[in-house]
Amino acid sequence: MNRRNDLIIAAVILLVCILLLGVTRNITPAGAANYPRILLITMMVLAAALGAAAYRDTKRTGSPPEPSSRSPRPYLLFAFCAAYVALVGLVGYFIASSVFLFGVMAYLGRRKYGQMLLIVAGLNLAVWYIFMIRLNVLVPMGILFE
Amino acid sequence: MNEYLLAALQRALLPQSLVAMTFGVTAGIIIGALPGLTATMGVALLIPITFGMDPVAGLLMLTAVYGGAIYGGSISAILIHTPGTPASAATALDGYEMTKQGKAGLAIGISVIASSIGGIISVLALLLLAPPLSRLSLRFGPPEYFLLAVFGLTIIGSITAKSLIKGLIGAVFGLLLATVGIDVLTGAFRYTFGITALESGVSLVPAMIGFFSLSQVLMLTEETKESIVSLPDLGKERILPTLEELRSLLGTILYCSVLGTFVGILPGAGGDIASWVGYNEAKRISKHPEKFGTGYIYGVAAAESANNAVTGGAMVPLLTLGIPGSATAAVLLGGLLIQGLVPGRDLFTKYADVTYAVIVGMFITNILMLIIGLVSARYAMYIAGIPINILIPLIVALCVIGSYAINNSMFDVWIMLVFGLIGFLMRKQGFHPAPVVLALILGPMAEMGLRQSLVISKGAILPYFLGRPISLILVVLIIASIVSTIILERRHPERILVEE
Amino acid sequence: MFKKKGALLLIIVGLLAAFAAMAQGYPTRAITLMVMYPAGGGTDVGARMVASTAEKYLGQTLTVVNKAGAGGFVGWEELIRKKPDGYTIGFINIPGLTYGYLDPSAGRKMSLGDFTPIMNHVYDPGVIAVRADSRFQNIQELLDYARANPEELTATTTGVGSDDHLAIMQVERGTGAKFNVVHFRGFADTLAATLGGHVDVLFANVGEVKVPQQNGELRTLAVLDDKQTDFLPGVPTLEEATGLPVYSGSARGLAGPAGMSKEMVDVLAEAFKKAMEEPEHIEKMAEIGLPLRFMAGEEYQAYLERQEQVVKELMGW
Numbered sequence: 003m004n005r006r007n008d009l010i011i012a013a014v015i016l017l018v019c020i021l022l023l024g025v026t027r028n029i030t031p032a033g034a035a036n037y038p039r040i041l042l043i044t045m046m047v048l049a050a051a052l053g054a055a056a057y058r059d060t061k062r063t064g065s066p067p068e069p070s071s072r073s074p075r076p077y078l079l080f081a082f083c084a085a086y087v088a089l090v091g092l093v094g095y096f097i098a099s100s101v102f103l104f105g106v107m108a109y110l111g112r113r114k115y116g117q118m119l120l121i122v123a124g125l126n127l128a129v130w131y132i133f134m135i136r137l138n139v140l141v142p143m144g145i146l147f148e
Numbered sequence: 149m150n151e152y153l154l155a156a157l158q159r160a161l162l163p164q165s166l167v168a169m170t171f172g173v174t175a176g177i178i179i180g181a182l183p184g185l186t187a188t189m190g191v192a193l194l195i196p197i198t199f200g201m202d203p204v205a206g207l208l209m210l211t212a213v214y215g216g217a218i219y220g221g222s223i224s225a226i227l228i229h230t231p232g233t234p235a236s237a238a239t240a241l242d243g244y245e246m247t248k249q250g251k252a253g254l255a256i257g258i259s260v261i262a263s264s265i266g267g268i269i270s271v272l273a274l275l276l277l278a279p280p281l282s283r284l285s286l287r288f289g290p291p292e293y294f295l296l297a298v299f300g301l302t303i304i305g306s307i308t309a310k311s312l313i314k315g316l317i318g319a320v321f322g323l324l325l326a327t328v329g330i331d332v333l334t335g336a337f338r339y340t341f342g343i344t345a346l347e348s349g350v351s352l353v354p355a356m357i358g359f360f361s362l363s364q365v366l367m368l369t370e371e372t373k374e375s376i377v378s379l380p381d382l383g384k385e386r387i388l389p390t391l392e393e394l395r396s397l398l399g400t401i402l403y404c405s406v407l408g409t410f411v412g413i414l415p416g417a418g419g420d421i422a423s424w425v426g427y428n429e430a431k432r433i434s435k436h437p438e439k440f441g442t443g444y445i446y447g448v449a450a451a452e453s454a455n456n457a458v459t460g461g462a463m464v465p466l467l468t469l470g471i472p473g474s475a476t477a478a479v480l481l482g483g484l485l486i487q488g489l490v491p492g493r494d495l496f497t498k499y500a501d502v503t504y505a506v507i508v509g510m511f512i513t514n515i516l517m518l519i520i521g522l523v524s525a526r527y528a529m530y531i532a533g534i535p536i537n538i539l540i541p542l543i544v545a546l547c548v549i550g551s552y553a554i555n556n557s558m559f560d561v562w563i564m565l566v567f568g569l570i571g572f573l574m575r576k577q578g579f580h581p582a583p584v585v586l587a588l589i590l591g592p593m594a595e596m597g598l599r600q601s602l603v604i605s606k607g608a609i610l611p612y613f614l615g616r617p618i619s620l621i622l623v624v625l626i627i628a629s630i631v632s633t634i635i636l637e638r639r640h641p642e643r644i645l646v647e648e
Numbered sequence: 649m650f651k652k653k654g655a656l657l658l659i660i661v662g663l664l665a666a667f668a669a670m671a672q673g674y675p676t677r678a679i680t681l682m683v684m685y686p687a688g689g690g691t692d693v694g695a696r697m698v699a700s701t702a703e704k705y706l707g708q709t710l711t712v713v714n715k716a717g718a719g720g721f722v723g724w725e726e727l728i729r730k731k732p733d734g735y736t737i738g739f740i741n742i743p744g745l746t747y748g749y750l751d752p753s754a755g756r757k758m759s760l761g762d763f764t765p766i767m768n769h770v771y772d773p774g775v776i777a778v779r780a781d782s783r784f785q786n787i788q789e790l791l792d793y794a795r796a797n798p799e800e801l802t803a804t805t806t807g808v809g810s811d812d813h814l815a816i817m818q819v820e821r822g823t824g825a826k827f828n829v830v831h832f833r834g835f836a837d838t839l840a841a842t843l844g845g846h847v848d849v850l851f852a853n854v855g856e857v858k859v860p861q862q863n864g865e866l867r868t869l870a871v872l873d874d875k876q877t878d879f880l881p882g883v884p885t886l887e888e889a890t891g892l893p894v895y896s897g898s899a900r901g902l903a904g905p906a907g908m909s910k911e912m913v914d915v916l917a918e919a920f921k922k923a924m925e926e927p928e929h930i931e932k933m934a935e936i937g938l939p940l941r942f943m944a945g946e947e948y949q950a951y952l953e954r955q956e957q958v959v960k961e962l963m964g965w
Contacts, residue, residue, distance in 0.1 A: 007577055015317070022324075025339065030753050034336030037595050038327045045320045052313045076366040080569055083362070083544055087565055091558050095549060103541045110369070110537030121538060129549055132197060139200060139553045140713065289846030290830075330719060333831045335751065335808035344725055347718030486686065488693070490836045493843075498859070555686070555716055596833065603830050604802055604847070 005056045012053030019046045082106055094144030096126050156504035160512055164205045165505070169513045172209035173520050176216020180223070181531040182539065183230040184368045187217035187419070188476045188582075189361040193543070195353055195483045196550040203487040203502050208509040210483045214476050215459045215513055218419050219263035219521060222452055224532045226255045232532070235419030235455040238427040242440065242447030249443050253385030256528060258445050259452045260521030261389070262401050266453035267514035269405035270412060270460025274467075275507050277413075281468040282496040288469065290604065291613050294597025295622035297590035300415030300471050302629045304583045312633055314579050322587025323594065325350050332592075333599055345559040353482040354551035354560040355567045355588065359581040360479065362568025365543050367575060368536060387525045393445065400430050400446050401453040408454035412461020416586050418474030419455035426454025460510060467495050467503065470593065475582040478589055486554065674734055674912050678709040681902075682738030684723035686716040691900055694770055694938045695739050701923035706915070720744055721756065728762040732905045734912035737766065742899040746955045747809035750965055760956060764908035765948045767917040768901035769924065770933070771941035772853040773873035774815040775880070777866045779842055787869040787889045790849065794825035803827035803849040804838035809959075812838075812851040815872055815896035817962045822892040842866070853898060854879050855937030872896045879939060896958075899941075901948065917944040 019042045026042070029035040082102065089098035103122045112118055133139045159165065172194075179190035190213050198206030221233030226243035239259065246255040288296070301319045328339045329349035340346040389397070404426035411422040430450030431440045440447045462473030463480075470491035472478035481491070487502075489495060495503045551564035571581045605612035613619045681699050685691040692714060699710040715723030720741055730736040740763065749758040776787060784790040794801050805813040808831060816829055830847055832838045835856045842850040843865055850857070850866065858879045860866040870886040871877055872894050887893045902920065904913075923929055924940050933940055943951055959965070 011577060022339070029336050029338055031334050031336055034331040034334040034338060037599065038324065038338060041320055041324050041327070045317065045324065048313055048317045048320060052317065055311075055313065073370045075369045076572060079366060079369045079540070079544075080565075080572070083565060083568070086544070087548060087558075087561050090548060090552075090561070095552075099545045099548075103545060106541035106544070107537055110540060112535070112537050121542070125542060125545055129545075133549060133553060136200070139196070140556050141549065142552055142558060286840060286844035289841060289844055332807045332833055335753070337754065344718050344722050347721060348716065351717075488686075490834070492836060492840055494836055556713060557715075557717070557722075592833070600830050600832070603828065606799075606828070 005060045008056035009053055009060075012049045012056065015049035016046055016053075019043075019049070078109075079106070082109070090142050090144065092144050093146055095129070095141045097144070099125060099129075152500050152504040153508065155501060156508040159204055159501065159505035160208070160509035162205075164202060165208055165509055166512075168201070168205040168209040169212045169509060169516055170520070172212025173216040173513060173517045176213035176218075177220035177223070177517075177521065177524070177528075178531050179213065180217035180220020180232045180236075181528060182220075182534060183224050183228070183232050183532070184364060184536070185217075185539070185543075186233045186360070186364065187214050187221070187235070188479055189364050189543075190214075190217050191476055191479045191483070192353070192357045192360050193546050193550055195479065195486065196553040198483055199486055199553060203489065204505040204509065206487060207480075207483060207502075207506045208513065210480055211459065211463075211506065211510050212513045212516070214480065215263075215267050215456060215510070215517055218456050218459060219260060219452070219517060220531075221455075222259040222263070222448070223256060223528045226259065226448070227252055227529055227532055233419070235423050235458075236451070237420065238423040238451035238455075239448055241427070241451075242442070242444050245441065245443030246445070246448070251385070251443065253387040253525060254389060254445070255448055256525045257387035257522065258389055258393075258397070258448050260518060260525065261394070262397070262404075262449040262453040263456040263521070264514045264518035265401050266405040266408055266456035267459055267517065268511060269402065269453075270409040270457040271507060271510045271514065272460075273406075273409045274460040274463050274510070277464050278467050278507070279496050281464065282493050285468050285493055287618060289616075290597045290600035291609075291616060291619045292597070292622060293469075293593050294601060295613075295619055295626065296415075296469060296471055297594035297597065299622055299626050299629065300590050301583070301587055301594075302626055302633075303414055304416030304586045311578070314577075315583050318574070318579050318581075318583035319587045322584040323591040325355075325584070326588050326591025327595070332596065333603075343559075345557065349592075350588065351551075351555065351557075351560045351563055352588065353479075353486070353554045354564040356479050356482060356585055357547050357551050358564040358567030358569075359571040359585050360475070361543060362547050362564060363571030363575060363581060365540050365547075366568065366572040368540060387522065389445070397445065397449045400434075401449050403433070404430055404450045404454040405457040408457025409461035411454070412458035412473045413464045415465060415471045415473060416475065416478075416582065417458075418462065418476060418582075419458045422458045423451040423455040427451045456514075463507075463510075467491055470589075472586060472589060475585065478582075478585050481589060674915055675706055675708040677735065678711050679706070679734070680736045681710045681712050682723050682727055682736065683712055683714050684716060684720035684739060684741065686714055690936075690938070691739060691741060693936060694900065694933065697929065697932055698769055698920060698923050701926055701929050702919045705919035705922045719748060721748055725756075725758070727903075728758065728905050730905045732764060732907035732909075734904065734908055734916070737902055737904040737916065739769075739900055740765075740903045742901070742952065742955050743811050743814055743959060744809070744898075746952070746959050747814075747963075750956065750959050750963070751809065752965060760952055762906050763903040764906055764913060765952055766902040766904060766908075766913050766944070767920055768899055768941060768943035768948050768951070769920065770900040770938045771897055771943075772855045772899075772939055773871055773877065773895070773897035774811055775850075775852055775854055775857050775868050775872065775883070776815075776819070776870045776886070777842070777850040777852060777857050777861070777868040778848065779845060780864055780867050782848070782867060784869065785867075787884070787886065790869060791819075791823045791825045791890065794827060794849075795823065798826035799828045801827055801849055802830050802847040803851055804841060804847050805829060805831050805851055806834050806838060807831050811853070811896055811898040814958065814962060815851050815894065818894045818896055818958070819872075819886070819892075821962070822894055823890065855939055858937050877939065879934070879937070899951070901943070913944075 023042050026035040026038055086102040100122045107118050133141050179185045191210050194213055218235050221231055221236035222239040224230050224232035225236040225240035226247055229240050229244040231237045231240050243255045328346055330347050331338055407426050408422040411417050411425055427450050431437045462477040465471040465473050466477045472481055548561055551560045601609055683692050683695045696712050699712055703710050727738040749756045778784050803816055841847045854877050857866055857868050861868050868880050868883045870889055871883055872886050874895055921942055924942055
């Protein structure tokens with residue numbers, strides 16, 4: 003575990019809690035704000051304890067080395083996911099999923115394009131059949147095609 | 149109760165139920181066997197599919213996935229020394245040693261037998277404990293529900309994270325999330341920021357899909373390998389243990405099943421903890437503790453019977469009081485709620501037909517798992533070989549459609565996405581999503597209970613709590629759980645840490 | 649000049665097209681029926697039941713879509729923004745809707761005028777009940793005690809602004825009794841709290857207490873309606889027992905966005921009316937504890953306006 007990160011986390015939590023404490027002033031009737039306030043204060047105490055423990059440990063052992071696994075991949079994948087969801091809202095689930103599936107498989111190093119197309123078709127078919135035909139659940143069609 | 153059982157058996161044996169169970173067990177085994185995909189994640193992903201199904205068939209599918217995945221996790225633990233689910237970490241110790249000795253088939257065979265027996269015993273416990281507990285649930289009023297929620301949170305906070313403080317931070321974070329929306333007691337708008345979709349609070353199932361499924365997928369991308377290295381060939385190996393072996397194992401399996409059921413009943417403590425408890429206990433009472441860890445069949449049997457025994461145990465507090473007995477059970481609660489089934493006495497009176505059919509069905513599920521598991525054992529290794537770069541985008545696509553389908557809402561999909569990122573960041577920093585999700589469920593229970601108690605007692609809350617026997621017991625339990633955690637953390641700062 | 653003529657021509661063409669469409673007869677395609685509560689809940693079950701029957705009389709499919717959230721307002725805000733073409737309609741739940749748009753702290757830009765009321769389907773009158781072993785044998789005893797010992801008896805509601813809450817306020821106002829009001833999330837919770845003896849008085853609805861009353865777990869003391877109900881034989885109305893005319897209950901009906909034509913409303917109301925008269929529907933709805941009450945046209949409009957008055961008076965808005 004990274005002590006320096008713990009210090010940053012503690013600071014971020016404290017900051018967010020102070021902001022949220024400010025928001026509780028707008029809650030009416032005020033009685034409903036007490037419980038969130040108690041939670042926020044508890045959270046700040048816990049964050050302070052986390053920070054204090056981390057600080058004590060850095061003092062004792064010196065700054066430990068950074069962990070090596072700092073791959074940007076998860077963040078990039080998350081960005082893909084966000085773009086994907088935005089695309090779903092725009093052009094619907096089936097088109098967006100096809101693009102996303104193909105793109106991410108390629109990004110993660112798959113090169114068997116025929117197989118990839120089969121997987122894309124398989125997912126679309128399965129979702130179409132299970133959700134739209136069997137379950138009668140709506141699948142987003144996108145505002146462009148509404 | 150008996151008059152329900154026959155009708156329940158008939159309903160559980162309907163073709164649709166049997167299809168749902170078979171599909172659930174198979175899907176569960178596959179999900180479990182895939183390293184990185186957990187039981188919790190599988191159930192979260194499949195909830196939306198149960199949405200339009202018959203309640204019994206839908207719930208049986210979910211519980212079948214749960215049981216199947218907990219067993220399936222042992223396959224990759226045995227074959228490639230990578231627990232498919234965290235619940236199988238203890239199985240890897242002896243299971244992989246057995247693989248190295250060329251006894252992988254036998255290890256899988258014992259695993260599936262122990263898992264099924266564990267599951268069956270826990271379902272029996274569920275059948276015996278839940279109905280009386282549900283009648284007792286009427287004695288639980290606002291103060292008891294408040295204390296029960298607190299008890300659940302102290303347990304989950306102390307066992308799942310890498311440190312008590314981080315576990316508690318996760319729990320309080322979940323409690324805060326639970327305050328979003330219109331307050332039932334005053335009608336006040338809290339943290340809705342003018343967004344109508346937030347007025348009924350953070351949508352539970354999308355949030356859970358994000359926390360458990362998407363965040364897990366993001367974790368997986370850190371270690372993308374095309375496929376897993378050399379898989380052992382099970383072609384000619386013996387899978388079934390001899391009758392002699394089976395008889396000698398039976399004591400261990402039964403003992404660990406009971407332990408696992410008990411761990412399951414504890415709020416929030418799931419298969420991961422049960423398997424370690426079972427493994428350590430079996431080792432402690434064994435005549436040959438030194439053989440544990442060297443490919444000893446008792447090690448596999450102990451861990452696997454204990455972790456599958458959680459499945460039934462975790463349903464006991466879930467069905468009777470609405471308190472999930474494990475992280476997966478927390479997700480299962482979402483599956484109950486979308487069928488319009490609210491935990492509590494109603495499940496054993498008004499909806500008794502559904503509830504008993506599910507419980508009886510869980511029994512059948514475990515038998516199905518035994519059959520499917522033994523038949524498929526020889527092919528199990530192929531599952532563990534599915535490339536991760538196909539799985540990742542597929543799971544994301546399922547997360548998206550799943551969180552949308554619950555309420556036909558794109559907003560819910562964004563909720564899923566945001567919580568996926570938060571869950572991922574938390575995991576990276578030694579936090580765990582389970583306390584957050586459990587607190588999200590227990591939060592309203594805790595707040596309502598506390599504030600209702602204040603109203604009923606007109607502010608004199610302490611005498612009100614202390615004047616009620618069940619409250620008093622719960623207060624003692626809460627103090628005991630906190631104190632024991634602190635002592636444990638002092639004594640064994642490097643204790644085995646549970647990942648999920 | 650030409651422009652004006654062109655515009656006139658367009659209007660005429662448009663009108664003709666509209667008439668042509670009407671001649672074909674509304675509805676010509678599937679109608680989306682929005683339910684503002686989750687699938688599987690009471691509103692949803694009742695909605696799907698009546699929709700599947702009404703389809704026969706409409707000659708078109710009714711597609712039920714759940715749009716839950718914010719006590720229904722996620723769906724209602726979407727509904728009033730739809731085109732009033734008769735192809736998107738939804739269930740409105742009273743008094744939840746009324747209370748929600750009147751509540752000034754909610755700041756909703758919505759009023760009754762944003763809807764075209766079509767017809768009412770379910771009306772579930774309120775009841776006052778106690779646990780079967782309670783010391784209160786009838787409603788008069790209960791109210792007398794609550795007047796003499798203000799705020800000593802606890803009473804349940806299913807949330808601020810729910811019909812149970814409004815019922816308590818109306819009873820208190822009319823009788824001078826005073827309860828210690830405890831809000832819960834839903835009927836499952838209020839019933840459990842009452843049966844467990846954690847609260848004294850249960851404010852709920854006829855359909856909800858039907859089964860526990862039959863089981864002998866509850867004693868229903870009064871119905872808050874102008875007549876007794878078949879669901880609870882022998883239980884007097886509050887008016888009969890005390891002379892106080894309190895009529896309170898929860899209603900679920902159909903509405904569309906403002907501006908739907910009278911023809912469409914009539915077609916829909918007629919189809920649903922026929923569906924509600926089918927013996928099978930009546931029986932099924934009674935089974936799940938949802939009493940039917942058809943209201944349409946001016947009667948329904950008047951009911952909705954009266955509810956507005958009740959909420960405004962009680963809350964002082």
